[in-house]
Amino acid sequence: MTLKTPLDMLYQWELTEPNAVYLKQPIQGEVKELTWKDVSEQVRKVASNLIAMNLPNGSHIALLSKNCAEWFITDLAIMMAGHISVPIYSTAGAKTIRYVLEHAKCPVIFIGKLDDTVNQVAAIENEIVKLAFPYPDIPADKQWSELLEVAPYAENPIPDLDSVMTIIYTSGSTGNPKGVVHNYRSICWAAHASLQELGVSSKDRVMSYLPLAHITERVLIEVASFYSRKRVSFIESLDTFSRDICATQPTxxxxxxxxxxxxxxxxxxxxxxxxxxxxxxxxxxxxxxxxxxxxxxxxxDTxxxxxxxxxxxxxxxxxxxxxxxxxxxxxxxxxxxxxxxxxxxxxxxxxxxxxxxxxxxxxxxxxxxxxxxxxxxxxxxxxxxxxxxxxxxxxxxxxxxxxxxxxxxxxxxTITGRLKEIFKTSKGKYIAPVPIESKLMANSIIEQVCVTGSHLKQPIALVVLSEDALKRPFKESEESLLASLEEVNATLETHSVLERLVILKDEWTVENDLLTPTLKIKRHTLEKKYKDLINGVFTGKIAKQ
Incomplete structure (x- = not known):
């Protein structure tokens, strides 16, 4: 196949489908629709601003925002201006933001919808130029409305497929995030190939809500939409998720x-x-x-x-x-x-x-x-x-x-575990936690689980109960958990048998640093936080924090 870049596709759709609705962005309960013509005009104006900064070609431009129409527009504008995008998770704390901006040497950052705007923006060095998406209370050197006051960039540059398109930093579950370098060829090949593999067409509707700083959303939702012309809707906030997905009815x-x-x-x-x-x-x-x-x-309709x-x-x-x-x-x-x-x-x-x-x-x-x-x-x-x-x-x-x-x-x-997650008990036996965790999750009152026990004679499982389970008498949950423990242990080799389940008070979230931005558990952080509990002495098979 002849591989095309996202900009190739933008030029095609602005010419052949200018009035077709592409993006749908809910704002204060009302949905703003953007056609390919609308998107193209904004891309060209944002690109003009970047070009006017006279940055070296291939400069690293950061994006720090929840998913929104402006994220897509800015990504295309960065490509049009000849630069490289560096997405940062919208949930990133000050330490991660500083690390990525310093490691990637970003001279410019686009800032959008965030939950902790004041503290997150405070982590950005003063010399970095801050450009704001059109959402309230974002301190920046330029607001979105100012970016759209300039004349649109009129040329149609095409990036070389072997030039770098983006640096995507991993979620950092085991240390500092690593910057994964992708050129246009690798990402565009995957996005284009997905259309055939998943049967995606212009008739499809999708909702963009998983982090755009994560590779899956970036490739299968954003970049694939440039090729398929599928319609993309966003959510206004987590509180409106149910409303927005019902309005979208994704296919x-x-x-x-x-x-x-x-x-x-x-x-x-x-x-x-x-x-x-x-x-x-x-x-x-x-x-x-x-x-x-x-x-x-x-x-x-899915x-x-x-x-x-x-x-x-x-x-x-x-x-x-x-x-x-x-x-x-x-x-x-x-x-x-x-x-x-x-x-x-x-x-x-x-x-x-x-x-x-x-x-x-x-x-x-x-x-x-x-x-x-x-x-x-x-x-x-x-x-x-x-x-x-x-x-x-x-x-x-x-x-x-x-x-x-x-x-x-x-x-x-079939995946049987992560090499780095396999741990050794004090008996010298190796345990793969993921298969055991999957078996425990068959019990619907368990919402989160982590099997651990390095240096213990037998592994244990830390569990977080569902909200519904927490409303019930504890005796009911205890009996249910004990039945699950016995059922799961009956399927395990002797050295893998769980000694007990320990119920924790608080759920694991991105905010308390126990989940990555992609909602995977941070095992090492969990084990460090609950070290005393893991090594504690309990009498029963079901214990509470």
Missing amino acids: LFISVPRLWTRFQMGVLANMPQKKLNFLLSIPIVKNVVKKKIQQKLGLS RLCASGSAPIPASTLEWFRTIGINISEGWGMTENSAYGTCCVPFRADKIGCIGKAYEGVDVRIASDGEIQVKGPCNMKEYYLEPDKTAEVLTEDGYLKTGDKGSIDNEGFI
């Missing part, structure tokens, strides 16, 4: 395990499992019930649901299947443009697999069980870290993923 919906679990908890809070089971057992009622739940979730970023328990996938929502697992990394494998079309007999390799991607299992991948979507390098780059790229061009897994005779891949 393609990608989420992460934590949010799928939240959806499940929301359904069960309104309809207990026993009642749901009863209604689903009645032939003339079950389809009506399924449809009503799907409509309530905003997913009644033809493809997917989950990625972290392992999702097979029990969660089975539960959604009972209400008529088939969730296909996918797998990828920042380092390979989030384009590795996917279980599309959905297959019930392959629940628990991450699917088969995408066309053009080669997957192999190394001698130590590690999954390794090779394809046009692989990164160029880690920015300014040649030693770390050499550690993850083999001599024959494969990316070492750090995930352990296996491939069946049909090519379907």
